[in-house]
Amino acid sequence: MNEAWIIDAARTPRGIGKKGRGALAEIHPQKILSTVFRSLVERTNISTSDIDDVIVSCSHQFMKQGNCIGRMAALDAGFSINASGVTLDRFCGGGITSVNLGAATIMSGMEDLIVAGGVEVMSYYREVEPPNTLDAGNIDLREAHPQLSVGIAADVIASEEGFSRDSLDAFSAESQRRAGAALESGAFTRSLVPVYNPDGSLALDTEQYPRPATTAEQLGQLKPAFEAQMDMAFADSGMTFREWVNRTWPDLEVDHRHHAGSSSGIVDGAAALVLASPEYARSNELKPRARVRAMANMGHSPEYILNGPVDAANKVLKKAGMNLDDIDLFEVNEAFAVVPMKFMRDLNVDHDKLNVNGGAIALGHPIGATGSMLIGTVLDELERRDKTTGLVTMCAAGGMAPAIIIERV
Numbered sequence: 026m027n028e029a030w031i032i033d034a035a036r037t038p039r040g041i042g043k044k045g046r047g048a049l050a051e052i053h054p055q056k057i058l059s060t061v062f063r064s065l066v067e068r069t070n071i072s073t074s075d076i077d078d079v080i081v082s083c084s085h086q087f088m089k090q091g092n093c094i095g096r097m098a099a100l101d102a103g104f105s106i107n108a109s110g111v112t113l114d115r116f117c118g119g120g121i122t123s124v125n126l127g128a129a130t131i132m133s134g135m136e137d138l139i140v141a142g143g144v145e146v147m148s149y150y151r152e153v154e155p156p157n158t159l160d161a162g163n164i165d166l167r168e169a170h171p172q173l174s175v176g177i178a179a180d181v182i183a184s185e186e187g188f189s190r191d192s193l194d195a196f197s198a199e200s201q202r203r204a205g206a207a208l209e210s211g212a213f214t215r216s217l218v219p220v221y222n223p224d225g226s227l228a229l230d231t232e233q234y235p236r237p238a239t240t241a242e243q244l245g246q247l248k249p250a251f252e253a254q255m256d257m258a259f260a261d262s263g264m265t266f267r268e269w270v271n272r273t274w275p276d277l278e279v280d281h282r283h284h285a286g287s288s289s290g291i292v293d294g295a296a297a298l299v300l301a302s303p304e305y306a307r308s309n310e311l312k313p314r315a316r317v318r319a320m321a322n323m324g325h326s327p328e329y330i331l332n333g334p335v336d337a338a339n340k341v342l343k344k345a346g347m348n349l350d351d352i353d354l355f356e357v358n359e360a361f362a363v364v365p366m367k368f369m370r371d372l373n374v375d376h377d378k379l380n381v382n383g384g385a386i387a388l389g390h391p392i393g394a395t396g397s398m399l400i401g402t403v404l405d406e407l408e409r410r411d412k413t414t415g416l417v418t419m420c421a422a423g424g425m426a427p428a429i430i431i432e433r434v
Contacts, residue, residue, distance in 0.1 A: 026132050026133075027131060027132050027133070027134050027302055027303065027304075028132065028302070028303050028316050028317070029127070029128035029129075029131040029132050029300050029301075029302070029316065029317045030300065030301050030302070030303055030306050030311075030313035030314075030315070030316050030317075030434065031298055031299070031300060031313060031314050031315040031316070031317065031400075031404065031431060032069050032071075032298075032299040032300065032301050032306065032311050032312070032313055032314065033065055033068050033069050033298065033299050033314065034216055034296070034297070034298045034299075034314075034397075034400060034401030034404055034405075035061050035064045035065050035068065035216050035217075035218050035296065035297060035298075035401065036061060036216050036217065036218065036294065036295065036296035036297070036394070036397070036398045036401055037049070037057060037060060037061060037217070037218055037220050037229070037294045037295050037296070038217055038219075038220070038229050038230060038231050038232045038233060038294065039232055039233060039234050039290075039292040039293065039294040039388055039389040039391060040148075040220075040228075040229050040233045040234075040292060040293045040294065041148070041233050041234055041290075041291075041292060041293075041389075042146075042147035042148040042151065042290070042291035042292045042293050042389070042391070043148050043151075043291070044148050044149075044152060047148045047233070047292075047293055048220075048228050048229035048233050049146065049148070049220060049228060049229055049293040049294070050146070050148035050149070050293060051222075052146075052220065052222065052223070052228060053089060054083075054089050054090045054094060054098075054144055054145075054146040054149060054295075055089070055094055055097050055098045055101045056098075056101065056223075057144060057146060057220060057293065057294070057295045058081065058094065058095075058098035058101075058102075058142070058144040058295040058297070059098040059099070059101040059102035060102075060218055060220050060221070060295070061142065061218055061295050061296060061297045062079075062098060062099060062102035062104065062140065062297060063102045063103065064218040065140065065297055065298075065299050066102070066104075069299050069311060071138065071299060071309070071311070072105075072309075073099075073103070073104040073105040073107075073108050074105035074107050074108070075137070075138050075305075075309075076099075076104060076105070076107070076108035076138050076139070076140055077108075077109075077130070077136035077137060077138055077139060078108070078109050078110065078111065078127070078130070078136060078139055078140075079095050079096065079098075079099045079104070079108055079109065079110035079111070079139075079140045079141075080095065080110075080111055080113065080123045080124075080126050080127045080139060080140070080141040080142075081094060081095030081098065081110065081111070081112045081113070081123055081141070081142055081143060081144060081297075081393075082112070082113055082114065082115065082119025082120045082122060082123040082142070082143035082144075082393040082394070082396065082397070083095075083112055083113075083114065083119070083143065083144050083145060083393040084114050084116050084117070084119060084145060084392040084393040085145070085150040085392070085393075086112060086114060087150070088150075088153065089146070089149060090144070090145075090146065090149065090150060093110060093111065093112045094112050094144060095110035095111055095112040096109065096110030096111070096112070097110075098110075098144070099140070108140075113126070114393070115421050115425060115427065116392065116421040116422035116423060116425070117358065117360060117390070117392050117395065117396075117419055117420060117421045117422060118396060118419055118420070118421030118425055118426060118427045119143055119392070119393045119396060119421075120142065120143035120296065120393055120394050120395050120396025120397035120398065120399070120400075121396030121397070121399075121400065121417060121418070121419060121427040121428070121429055122322075122396070122427045123141040123142060123143055123396070123397060124141045124142075124298055124300070124317075124396070124397055124400055124429065125317075125320040125322075125427060125429055126141070127139035127140075127141035127298075127300045128141075128300055128317040128320060128429075129320065131300055131301065131302050132317070134302075136302075137301060137302045137304065137305035138299075138300070138301050138302075138305055139299075139300040139301075140297055140298070140299055140300075141297065141298055141300060141397065142295065142296050142297025142298060142394065142397040143295065143296060143297075143391075143393040143394035143395070143396060143397045143398075144294070144295035144296075144391070144393055144394050145293065145294065145295075145391035145392040145393040145394050145395075146293040146391075147291050147292060147293055147391060147392065148291075148293050149293075151291070158172070158259075158260045159172040159327075159422055159423065160172055162260065162261070164262075167262065170327040170328060170424075171269050171272070171273055171328060172327050172328065172330060172422070172423070172424075173259065173266055173269055173270065173273075173328075173330075174251060174254055174266065175330055175331065175360065175361070175422065176250055176251035176254070176283060176288065176361070177251050177254060177255070177266060177270065177279075178328075178329055178330040178331055179251075179283045179288070179331060179360070179361035179362075179363050179364070180249070180251055180279055180280070180281045180282055180283055181270065181274060181277065181279055181329065182329060182331060182332065182363050182367065183280075183282045183283065183363045184277060184278065184279050184280045184282070185274070185277055186363070186367060188282070188362075188363050188366055188367070189282070190245070190280075190282040191241070191245070192366065193282055193283065193287045193362040193363060193366070194241045194244040194245050194286070194287060194362075195241045196287070196362045196365070196366055196386075197239075197241075197244055197286050197287040197362050197386045197387075198239055198240055198241040198243075198244055199376075200359060200362075200380065200383045200384050200386040200387040201235060201236055201237050201238075201239040201383065201386070201387040202237060202239075202383075203380070203381060203382055203383035203387070204232070204235045204237060204382060204383025204384075204387035204388050205235060205237020205238070205383075205387075206237075206382075207382035207383060208231065208232060208235065208237070212382050212405065212406065212409065213232070213382070213402070213405070215405050215408075216296075216401045216402070216405055217230070217231070232388055232389075233292075234290045234292050234387070234388055234389040235383070235387045235388055236387070237387070239286065239387075243286075244284070244286040244287065247284040247285060247286050248284060249281035249282065249283065249284050250281075250283060250284045250285055250288060251281055251283060252281035254266055255267040255270065255279075255281075273328055282363075283361050283362065283363070286386070287361060287362040287386060288360075288361050288362075288386065289358070289359055289360050289361065289384075289385035289386060289389065289390035290385060290386065290387070290388065290389030290390060291389065291390075292388075292389025292390065292391050293391055294389070294391040294394050294398070295391070295394050296394045296397035296398040296401060297397060298397060298400060298401065300317075301313070313434040314404060314408070314433065314434065315404055315407075315431045315432055315433050315434055316431065316432050316434050317429065317430075317431055318345045318347070318414070318430040318431060318432045319341050319342075319344040319345035319347075319429070319430045320341065320344070320427075320428070320429050320430075321337055321340040321341035321344055321427070321428045321429075322337070322425070322426075322427050322428075323336045323337035323340050323425065323426045323427075323428070324423075324424055324425050325424040325425070325426065326424050327423055327424035328424070329424060330420065330422055330423070330424055331360060331361065331363070331364050331420040332367070332420070332424070333420050333421070333424060333425055333426025334357055334358075334364065334368050334418045334419060334420055334426045334428070335367065335368055335371045335372060336426065337418045337426035337427065337428040338355075338368070338372060338416060338418050338428055339372075340428065341416065341418070341428040341429065341430055342416070342430070345430050347414070347430065349372055349373070349374065351414060352378070352414050352415065352416045352430070353378065353407060353410070353412035353413055353414050353415060354378055354379075354381060354403050354406055354407060354410075354412060354414075354415045354416075355368075355374060355378055355379040355380070355403075355415070355416050355417075355418075356379075356380060356384075356399040356400075356402060356403045356415065356416070356417040356418075357379060357380060357384075357417075357418055357419065358384065358385055358390065358395055358396070358399065358418075358419030358420065359380065359384035359385040359386040359387075359390070360385065360390065360419070360420055362386060364420055365379060365380060365384065368418075381406060382402060382406060395419065396417070396419055396427070399417045399419070400417050400429065400431065403415035403416075403417055403431070404431060404433075407431075407433050408433065412433075413432055413433050414430060414431070414432050414433075415430070415431050416428065416429070416430050417429050417430075417431075
């Protein structure tokens with residue numbers, strides 16, 4: 026089997042995902058993604074006519090984010106018309122999956138040059154998207170697998186697994202501190218691409234969301250975010266969220282412990298990587314930064330939604346013929362504080378090796394783009410620390426988790 030090499034990675038800063046506040050909120054999603062595409066072409070000097078495919082993740086594909094944004098952004102970036110494009114959705118996990126699929130097509134020998142990434146402009150679709158449920162109104166599916174609010178699921182897991190409010194707040198404050206230190210030290214500089222407004226003025230060139238001065242004591246003053254939701258109607262089911270929770274977990278008393286400060290931030294952004302076969306890279310004088318060691322996908326309970334990363338990590342390690350001690354750095358998306366905390370506890374992973382530059386609690390989680398961002402983040406940090414291997418995984422709605430292990434070349 027061929028190897029798949031990572032030639033480069035780039036991303037935008039994350040803008041606050043709210044119109045009127047977010048620096049990227051008024052820019053077309055295609056433009057945000059094409060900004061990253063153009064930067065990668067300039068940085069690698071690849072010929073876009075050689076690109077076999079552009080694989081992009083976007084979770085909310087409609088209107089400005091619809092109509093195969095992967096292809097449209099590639100055209101907007103000035104790519105050759107020969108570079109085809111496709112857009113996929115694995116909810117939060119799509120940004121890893123786009124890279125995994127790109128690597129897989131190269132490793133199969135069918136393709137030689139792939140651009141893979143993701144985009145999500147949450148400020149846009151939060152303004153125009155009608156409310157929906159994960160089951161899309163399929164009553165039979167709802168009866169078999171009631172998939173409630175991800176925030177409620179986070180509180181269910183925290184309550185069931187015994188993660189206290191204080192521990193969640195402490196983790197969240199540390200995420201903010203680490204993100205602030207990373208920004209101050211320039212840890213993100215290599216991958217960051219500035220985004221410009223249509224008139225040519227600078228829109229954003231650094232992370233907009235973090236609040237690095239946040240303390241655990243301040244977080245302790247915030248009200249739980251999902252408790253009030255419990256007595257709201259769950260879609261058109263005729264039942265409240267509370268009734269569905271009690272039906273699914275009849276013996277569990279849910280203590281609501283997550284809030285805005287221990288949940289991932291709502292932001293806008295895009296990211297992408299250039300992947301190539303060794304043969305193509307050598308013949309075109311492209312220097313690889315890393316190789317893809319292994320990839321995996323894992324399903325878990327749709328009701329819990331967020332519990333897949335542990336199993337995904339075990340699966341991808343087995344595929345790579347590695348163990349946890351072989352991994353230098355981990356990136357586990359901070360959808361909610363309980364997700365990486367459970368990952369560390371269940372696998373006995375030291376926090377000194379996980380999310381060392383903070384995570385989505387501090388930086389934000391642009392749904393379809395985050396996975397690609399995390400791959401670039403761990404690669405940059407491996408180089409900064411002169412380490413070798415990184416594992417990236419994240420939970421995704423529907424009870425899923427993709428994973429990837431990369432190794433510096």
